[in-house]
Structure formats: structure tokens, C-alpha cells
Amino acid sequence: MSETLAAPRQEQRSRRDELHRDFVEKVSGSLRYADDWSMPGMLHGVVVRATLPSARIVSIDTEQARLFPGVRAVLTAADVPHNVASEDPSGLGNDSVVMPVLAVDRVRYDGEPLALVAAETQEAAEAAAQLVVVDLEEIPGVFSVEAAMAPGAPAVHANGNEFVQWHVGRGDPDTAMEQAHLIVDETYHTQHVDHAYLEPESGIGWIDTDGVLTLRVSTQVIEHARELADILQLPQSKVRVIATFMGGGFGGKEDMTVEPHVALLAWKTQMPVRMVWSRQESLLARQKRHPLTMRYRTGVDASGRILAQDITIYGNAGAYPMLSARVLFASAAHACGPYQVEDVRIRSHAIFTNTVPTSAFRGFGAMQVVFAHEQQIEHIAERLGLPADQVRRINFVSRGVRRPSGETLDTEVSVEDCLDQVRSTLNSVPAAANGVRIGRGVACNMHPYGRNVFIADRASAWMGFEPDGTLVIRCGVTDLGAGQAASLVQIASEILGTTVGRTTVHIGDSALNPLAGGTFASRQLYMSGNAVEQVARELRDLLAPVAAGLLGTAIDELVWVDDTVSPRTRPDSKLELGELVRHAEGMGVMPYAHSTYHAETGSFDPKTGTGRTAPDYTYGAHGVEVEVDEATGLVKVLRYVACHDVGRIISRNRVEGQIQGAVAQGVGYALSEDILIEDGSNTTTLFANYLMPTAPQLPDIETIVLERHLGKGPLGARGIGEPPIGPVASAIASAIHDAVGVRLATLPMTPERVRGAIRANASTNATHTDEAAVR
Amino acid sequence: MNTVPITLRVNGRPVAASVTPNRPLVEVLRDEGRSMDVKVGCGEGVCGTCTVLLDGDPINSCLVFAVQADGAEITTVQGLTDPDEGLHPLKRAFAEHGAAQCGFCTPGMVLTAEWHLRRKRGASRDEIREWLKGNLCRCTGYTKIVDAIESYDRQMEESDV
Numbered sequence: 001m002s003e004t005l006a007a008p009r010q011e012q013r014s015r016r017d018e019l020h021r022d023f024v025e026k027v028s029g030s031l032r033y034a035d036d037w038s039m040p041g042m043l044h045g046v047v048v049r050a051t052l053p054s055a056r057i058v059s060i061d062t063e064q065a066r067l068f069p070g071v072r073a074v075l076t077a078a079d080v081p082h083n084v085a086s087e088d089p090s091g092l093g094n095d096s097v098v099m100p101v102l103a104v105d106r107v108r109y110d111g112e113p114l115a116l117v118a119a120e121t122q123e124a125a126e127a128a129a130q131l132v133v134v135d136l137e138e139i140p141g142v143f144s145v146e147a148a149m150a151p152g153a154p155a156v157h158a159n160g161n162e163f164v165q166w167h168v169g170r171g172d173p174d175t176a177m178e179q180a181h182l183i184v185d186e187t188y189h190t191q192h193v194d195h196a197y198l199e200p201e202s203g204i205g206w207i208d209t210d211g212v213l214t215l216r217v218s219t220q221v222i223e224h225a226r227e228l229a230d231i232l233q234l235p236q237s238k239v240r241v242i243a244t245f246m247g248g249g250f251g252g253k254e255d256m257t258v259e260p261h262v263a264l265l266a267w268k269t270q271m272p273v274r275m276v277w278s279r280q281e282s283l284l285a286r287q288k289r290h291p292l293t294m295r296y297r298t299g300v301d302a303s304g305r306i307l308a309q310d311i312t313i314y315g316n317a318g319a320y321p322m323l324s325a326r327v328l329f330a331s332a333a334h335a336c337g338p339y340q341v342e343d344v345r346i347r348s349h350a351i352f353t354n355t356v357p358t359s360a361f362r363g364f365g366a367m368q369v370v371f372a373h374e375q376q377i378e379h380i381a382e383r384l385g386l387p388a389d390q391v392r393r394i395n396f397v398s399r400g401v402r403r404p405s406g407e408t409l410d411t412e413v414s415v416e417d418c419l420d421q422v423r424s425t426l427n428s429v430p431a432a433a434n435g436v437r438i439g440r441g442v443a444c445n446m447h448p449y450g451r452n453v454f455i456a457d458r459a460s461a462w463m464g465f466e467p468d469g470t471l472v473i474r475c476g477v478t479d480l481g482a483g484q485a486a487s488l489v490q491i492a493s494e495i496l497g498t499t500v501g502r503t504t505v506h507i508g509d510s511a512l513n514p515l516a517g518g519t520f521a522s523r524q525l526y527m528s529g530n531a532v533e534q535v536a537r538e539l540r541d542l543l544a545p546v547a548a549g550l551l552g553t554a555i556d557e558l559v560w561v562d563d564t565v566s567p568r569t570r571p572d573s574k575l576e577l578g579e580l581v582r583h584a585e586g587m588g589v590m591p592y593a594h595s596t597y598h599a600e601t602g603s604f605d606p607k608t609g610t611g612r613t614a615p616d617y618t619y620g621a622h623g624v625e626v627e628v629d630e631a632t633g634l635v636k637v638l639r640y641v642a643c644h645d646v647g648r649i650i651s652r653n654r655v656e657g658q659i660q661g662a663v664a665q666g667v668g669y670a671l672s673e674d675i676l677i678e679d680g681s682n683t684t685t686l687f688a689n690y691l692m693p694t695a696p697q698l699p700d701i702e703t704i705v706l707e708r709h710l711g712k713g714p715l716g717a718r719g720i721g722e723p724p725i726g727p728v729a730s731a732i733a734s735a736i737h738d739a740v741g742v743r744l745a746t747l748p749m750t751p752e753r754v755r756g757a758i759r760a761n762a763s764t765n766a767t768h769t770d771e772a773a774v775r
Numbered sequence: 776m777n778t779v780p781i782t783l784r785v786n787g788r789p790v791a792a793s794v795t796p797n798r799p800l801v802e803v804l805r806d807e808g809r810s811m812d813v814k815v816g817c818g819e820g821v822c823g824t825c826t827v828l829l830d831g832d833p834i835n836s837c838l839v840f841a842v843q844a845d846g847a848e849i850t851t852v853q854g855l856t857d858p859d860e861g862l863h864p865l866k867r868a869f870a871e872h873g874a875a876q877c878g879f880c881t882p883g884m885v886l887t888a889e890w891h892l893r894r895k896r897g898a899s900r901d902e903i904r905e906w907l908k909g910n911l912c913r914c915t916g917y918t919k920i921v922d923a924i925e926s927y928d929r930q931m932e933e934s935d936v
Contacts, residue, residue: 695912
């Protein structure tokens with residue numbers, strides 16, 4: 001169920017979700033994912049991993065493993081030409097810390113890769129892996145941010161445990177805080193969670209013709225081909241990455257997973273090598289979401305208007321940086337949410353610990369802070385005795401307002417409309433009344449889409465017609481199931497009138513496609529969509545004069561629809577695209593174009609904490625109704641409504657699907673998902689322990705999609721992949737409070753925690769009652 | 776370990792294999808059976824992506840040993856076809872309703888739903904959700920999957936009349 005408030009549009013065709021090929025293949029069962037491929041003579045690769053979180057590597061003896069029948073290679077750190085899996089690219093030139101492909105002399109987290117085995121069968125590879133003798137001397141480690149920050153704490157890396165510190169802010173928050181009528185000082189804690197995409201990390205690598213090392217792998221980023229070349233000390237032109245349609249990504253396939261291992265084994269053996277990670281090793285050792293501890297001091301006047309914010313965020317970066325610097329930057333840059341504040345100080349810190357590295361995951365630091373900034377509003381409202389929505393409305397940002405970083409919001413801000421829509425939808429149905437405790441809550445957010453502007457993002461696309469009038473699009477996007485490929489076809493269709501059935505799109509190949517940048521940061525529609533819109537317009541501009549000449553009309557009278565061109569006033573005079581293209585080529589007008597979309601640029605000064613960050617934002621509001629069982633603490637989500645302004649809908653089903661999927665992940669994040677690490681040992685390594693919502697645990701997720709037409713993406717669209725994951729936890733926390741009067745500040749809000757809070761609250765009340773009686 | 780010869784039929788096609796007693800059925804289906812539409816998501820029977828029909832009933836093929844399936848009739852999602860339409864209308868409903876995003880859970884979902892729909896018509900949305908509790912989806916939040924199943928149920932209702 002969804003409603004739109006759309007301006008009248010000339011082209012109606014994008015409203016019809018024509019079935020794109022990949023979706024037909026998915027429902028047929030014929031789509032080949034990364035592990036659905038094999039090559040003759042293919043070997044199987046396995047990773048040997050550390051079983052302690054903090055240790056010195058005394059020795060790794062591979063002799064017995066090498067001798068095992070069927071084994072073709074056993075590699076350790078010494079076999080890696082340039083042993084750098086990642087070297088922090090914070091984008092702002094901070095000190096770098098290297099994450100090796102294979103550990104050299106230290107183990108820094110439970111599950112860290114130590115060696116690689118390739119063998120003729122999976123069984124032989126696994127058996128041989130067991131025969132690798134690893135001698136580790138356990139050394140003291142730090143397993144929490146608190147432990148890592150303590151004086152004299154063991155250092156995870158040479159330069160100490162604080163990896164990076166960001167500052168965003170302006171004005172004079174200390175003086176402004178002194179003027180406050182009320183200061184709300186609260187601390188919030190979030191947990192490690194896993195992407196838990198259903199398709200495991202998988203891929204196959206081989207040496208192709210011309211000696212090109214080729215990988216066919218489930219990845220969000222084909223540009224990693226350059227890093228693989230560097231690891232192997234090959235020319236970058238000699239490595240090719242082909243991204244398969246992923247069985248889910250969510251940021252967990254944004255950093256390399258199997259790629260460096262497969263590349264090394266394939267290169268060493270000169271044979272095709274396949275690797276698939278088990279779910280257990282994925283849950284154990286693949287990067288997670290940053291747990292954040294967020295302390296917010298918010299000063300307000302008597303009406304609830306925010307006068308000052310002083311925010312400190314600590315993120316557990318785990319054993320290696322990966323994308324921690326960028327995640328903690330996003331936390332700082334977006335910590336205040338969609339609320340105005342002139343005097344603000346925000347500091348975020350990424351701290352190393354001897355636990356699994358943390359990196360990109362849908363929301364990327366900017367989603368955890370929503371729990372904090374929304375709960376702050378609720379606290380303010382409660383203590384002032386005002387409705388929370390009123391406090392929100394007093395403080396909402398609007399177009400032209402300056403953010404904590406000093407930059408102004410330059411597109412339409414629709415957060416208040418989103419809140420209105422959610423309220424009226426929630427209120428239209430009375431709350432359930434079945435004898436248990438029911439409550440409702442809302443939350444709002446603004447989530448960045450597109451990479452930070454100081455990164456100078458770009459995406460390229462090639463588009464051309466075959467002589468028969470069918471269209472070819474080449475664009476290096478990767479498709480993680482949100483219709484990245486299909487969207488490009490639809491955008492081209494808007495401009496050129498081509499139909500889905502007569503368009504072929506080639507994606508995800510670093511050798512054969514113009515590079516478009518990876519699928520993350522809610523950037524793909526914005527960047528590759530704009531590139532495709534741009535190149536489609538260039539192609540149309542090339543062909544339009546030819547069409548106008550053939551049809552005897554003016555260029556701006558041409559109507560491009562259903563694979564034909566015709567004059568507006570004579571719609572029956574249809575020129576087939578094939579005929580147009582053949583005429584054009586005959587005149588020397590080549591029917592293809594290549595174009596690069598350059599995102600706007602800007603700069604950010606880390607010293608002053610001011611400058612430009614994201615190019616734009618997607619605004620939203622969510623509302624939820626829950627039922628809380630006081631005896632068990634179990635929270636059941638009864639109703640959920642989510643409203644976002646996406647600028648322009650390219651595909652209704654896909655926009656709604658992104659919202660619903662993100663909300664589902666948010667519900668798991670809010671209530672049940674938790675990677676439990678005890679003394680550095682990750683104990684959550686089975687789906688049986690990692691509790692994601694199943695179908696009966698979610699209601700219908702109602703979506704309200706607004707189209708305000710003023711986004712910076714193609715045709716005015718905004719990114720929608722990440723924004724809907726933000727408001728969920730706070731909306732649910734507020735609903736729990738509405739139901740049973742307790743407010744949790746730690747995620748997930750498991751039954752144990754909810755019940756504990758209810759009991760603590762009850763005994764506090766009982767104590768007060770007793771005291772009152774005594775008096 | 777010694778191997779045991781087994782034969783089974785996958786979507787009507789005979790498959791022969793020589794398996795160790797501990798070899799999971801899902802491996803035989805994907806390797807000797809060349810049925811790549813059967814997925815491996817967790818290997819512990821939680822996610823449901825390895826769902827197939829064994830002698831007509833849905834099972835997690837990662838939890839069944841191949842030797843237990845000797846002589847069995849296995850149906851995978853590619854075995855679910857419509858002689859008239861080509862694409863089975865339940866699959867078409869999934870595609871049209873946006874019930875498949877990454878598609879990895881889809882084979883298991885479709886098989887499970889179709890099995891239930893043959894046994895119960897006119898189920899409520901909550902009942903449909905109960906049917907799917909053994910099939911995880913990480914992309915869709917399940918709403919559109921329920922939409923697709925409900926729509927196919929109604930569609931069958933209309934063609935029954």
C-alpha cells in the first residue's frame with residue numbers, strides 16, 4: 001500500500017514495472033550466482049584461521065598439509081608479494097594502518113586468516129587445512145573500547161588504540177549550554193551485527209587469455225581489481241573482476257572477502273580456484289557493523305528548542321581499520337539528525353580492539369546515531385511535559401538551514417511531511433486492544449546518499465544502438481538485488497523510448513564496462529543513474545537531427561516512445577529506431593556515446609570540523625505499534641509504517657522493497673540480532689544463535705513514498721537503499737516505552753533486557769510507594 | 776570412508792552417485808545432479824535456501840544425507856513449471872510483485888508456498904507467514920512475498936470459477 005504526491009509527468013512508462021531479465025531468472029531458479037559456476041580442473045580453496053584473538057605467531061608449519069593427497073598449494077604470508085589487503089583510505093590523509101591478507105607475526109582477532117590451501121576437492125582442502133600446524137603464543141589483548149582506552153592497555157597496533165578522531169561542529173556549545181533550561185545527558189549503546197546475506201562469500205579465479213587474472217565473484221566493488229593487482233604485484237591492467245548478481249550485499253561485500261585468497265591461489269597454482277566461505281566462518285570472521293557508544297548532551301529552552309549539542313561517539317573498530325574512519329566520520333557528520341542547532345560539538349573516535357574488524361553495513365555510522373538523536377527528542381519531550389512530535393517540529397531543519405558542519409541544505413526537506421503522513425496513517429486505525437500492553441512510537445531521520453563530496457565521485461556509462469534498433473548499455477555497476485541493472489534500463493527508456501525487451505545491459509565487468517564505482521553509500525542510482533541519463537540524452541541529441549530530418553519536423557517536436565520516434569502532431573508517422581539508426585550511420589553519425597557523470601565536489605576541514613559532507617539527504621519518518629509481554633519481555637511488532645521522500649520513483653516495487661527490507665533489518669537490529677564476543681571470542685557463529693526476523697515476526701510493512709522531484713539523482717531521484725534502516729530502533733524503543741513505561745538505551749532490546757527494565761521500574765515504583773507510605 | 780551407490784530422480788531426471796554416508800543431499804543435487812537452483816545458505820537447516828521436495832514434501836536438503844534419498848523423487852524449483860505458460864504463474868506473481876530482490880531465497884520460498892497452496896486455499900496473510908517461517912529472507916521484509924502468494928491464490932480462485 002503506498003500513496004504518492006506526484007507532479008504530472010509526460011512519460012508514464014516508468015510507472016509500469018516491466019519485468020527485467022534478472023528478476024525472471026531469479027524466480028525461475030536459473031540465475032547463476034558466484035558458486036553456481038565451475039571450470040574444468042578447478043581447485044578448491046580454504047582459509048586457515050587463527051583460533052585466538054590476540055597472539056604472537058611463533059610458527060606456521062605447512063609441511064604435512066602440502067603432502068596431503070590432492071593438495072596443490074599451501075600459502076602463508078611469505079607467499080604474498082605485497083601483503084596488504086587494505087590500508088586505511090580515510091580520504092583525508094590520516095595515518096594508515098595495514099591489514100594484511102595473511103597475518104605475518106601477530107594475530108589480532110579470532111578468525112584472522114593465517115594460511116590458504118588449494119586442493120583438488122573441497123574435502124582434501126579442508127583436511128589439509130587441519131594439518132597446518134599453527135604455533136601461537138597468547139598475548140594480552142583488549143576486547144572492549146573501555147579496555148582499549150585504559151592507561152597501559154595492550155596496543156593492537158604500533159600507534160596506539162585510538163585510530164582516528166573526527167570533529168564536526170561550530171559556534172560555542174559550552175556557552176549556549178549554560179543558557180539551557182534543560183540539559184538531557186544520556187548515553188546509548190549499540191551492538192555488533194552481521195549482514196547475514198543468504199548467499200555466502202564466494203567466487204572463482206583463473207588465468208584467462210592474455211594472462212589476465214580473472215575473478216568471477218560476489219562483490220559490490222569491481223574496482224578492487226586494482227588492489228588485487230597490487231597484492232600480486234601485477235600491472236593493474238592484468239586483473240579483471242567480474243561481479244555476479246549477488247545474493248545480498250548490504251555492505252558486507254563492499255570490502256574484499258574471498259577475492260585476495262582466490263587471486264593468490266589461482267596465481268600460484270595457475271589453475272582455476274573456487275572458494276566459498278562457510279556460514280560459520282562468515283559469522284566468525286567477516287567484518288561487522290560498528291558498535292557505537294554515543295553520549296549526547298542536548299541543551300534546550302523551555303519550549304524544547306535545541307540550543308546546544310555536545311556529542312561524543314566511540315566506535316569499536318575491531319582489529320583493523322577497513323572503513324572505520326569513514327564510518328565514524330559519518331556518525332559525527334550526521335549525529336544531530338534532522339534538527340537545527342547553531343552551537344554544536346561532535347567528536348567521534350574509532351578505537352581498535354582485538355575483535356572482529358568492523359566496516360561498512362547499510363547505514364554506515366549514520367544509522368546508529370538515529371537511535372540516539374531520536375531518543376534524545378523523546379527524553380526532552382518527556383521531561384518538559386510536551387508531545388515529542390511538537391519538539392520535533394520546533395526543531396526540524398528546512399531548506400537553506402545550516403548543518404553542524406556549516407554547510408547548507410540545498411534541496412527540498414520533506415521530513416515534516418513524512419511525519420504527518422506517518423501520524424495520520426497510524427492514527428487511522430485504532431491501537432490493538434487484546435489485553436496485553438500496546439504502544440506506539442515514531443522516529444525521523446535524514447540519511448545521506450552519495451559519497452562525501454570531498455571524494456570527487458564519478459560514474460561512467462556507454463550506450464549505443466545496434467543496427468536493428470536494439471539498445472546496449474555498458475556500465476560497471478554491481479547488482480546486489482535492488483535492481484541496479486534494471487534501473488539503468490528504465491532510465492534509458494525514459495529518455496529514448498526504448499522498451500525493456502529490446503535493451504541489453506552489461507554490468508559488473510572491470511575489463512569490459514566503463515567504471516561506475518561500487519554499489520554502496522546509496523550512491524548507485526544517483527551516480528550511475530545520472531551517468532546513464534546523461535549519456536542517453538547525448539545519444540538522443542546525436543540522433544535527433546537525423547530523425548527530425550527524416551520526419552520533416554522540429555527536434556523539440558519529436559516523441560520517443562515504444563522503440564519509435566514520431567512527430568508530436570503526427571503520432572502515426574512512426575519511425576522505427578532501427579531505421580533511424582541505419583540512416584544515421586549512413587550519414588556518418590555514429591549511434592553511440594560514452595559519458596562520465598561527475599558528482600559535485602567540495603572540501604571538509606578536519607581541524608575546524610566544518611565544510612561539506614554528503615551531496616544530499618533522503619528524509620523519512622517511521623511509525624510502529626508493538627505489543628509487549630510483561631512476563632517475558634517479548635516485543636511483537638504489530639504494525640509498521642514508513643514514509644520517505646525519494647524524489648522520483650524509478651521503480652515502485654523496488655523502492656517499496658528497499659524500504660521494507662531495510663525496516664526488516666532494522667527490526668532485527670532493534671530486538672534480536674547480536675554478535676556476542678566474550679573475551680575476544682566470537683560465540684555467535686550459527687544462524688541458530690543469530691536471530692533475524694522470520695516471516696511470522698514481521699507485520700505487513702506499509703510504505704508511503706513521496707515524490708518531491710528535487711533530488712540530485714536521475715530525473716530528480718534520491719537514494720533509498722540505506723535511509724529506511726535508521727529510524728526503526730528508536731521508533732520501537734519509543735513504542736516499548738509507550739506500552740510499559742520503560743526506556744531502553746542499549747540494543748538489542750531483547751526479552752531479557754525488556755523484562756529486566758520492567759522489573760527494575762516496578763521495584764523503583766514499589767520503593768517510592770513504600771517510602772510514601774512510611775512518610 | 777567407503778562409498779555407497781545411490782540413485783534418485785531430480786525433476787524426473789535420473790541421477791546416479793557414489794556417496795560417503797555423511798554426504799549431504801544438497802551437495803549431490805548441486806554436483807552430480809547439476810541443480811544449481813538448490814542453494815546453500817547456512818548448512819545448518821535454518822535459512823531454507825536448500826529447500827526441495829523429497830517424495831513430494833519440503834525438506835532442508837542440507838540436513839538430509841544423500842543415502843537417505845536413495846530412490847527418492849526430488850523436485851527443485853526448476854521442476855515447477857506450467858505446461859501452458861512456461862513460467863509457472865506463482866513464479867510470475869513473485870516477479871510481478873517484487874517478491875524477489877536478490878533472489879537467493881526465492882527457490883525455497885516458491886517451493887514451500889506452492890506446497891502449502893496445494894493443501895490450503897484462501898489462507899490469511901498471517902497463515903501464509905507461518906508457512907514461510909522456515910525460509911529466511913534478508914532483502915524483502917517478506918511483505919511482497921506474502922503479496923505474491925496471496926495474489927496467486929486469488930488468481931487460482933478466479934480460474935477455478
